[in-house]
Amino acid sequence: MGGLGAPEIILIIIAILLLFGGKKIPELMRGLGKGVKEFKDAQNSDGTTANTVTEEKPKV
Secondary structure: OOOOOHHHHHHHHHHHHHHHOOOOHHHHHHHHHHHHHHHHHHHHHOOOOOOOOOOOOOOO
């Protein structure tokens, strides 16, 4: 419940096609890809990773 199924995804794709047209979509996806790449580069450039977990030893 609450997830996106195939019918919802198809409906979203059709709505995007109607709003932007077929010629504009590759340009939008290219911009989105560049934005995601820049975000990942900026995230990795600080030298830390969000996936590392530090464990604290319990005080006895």
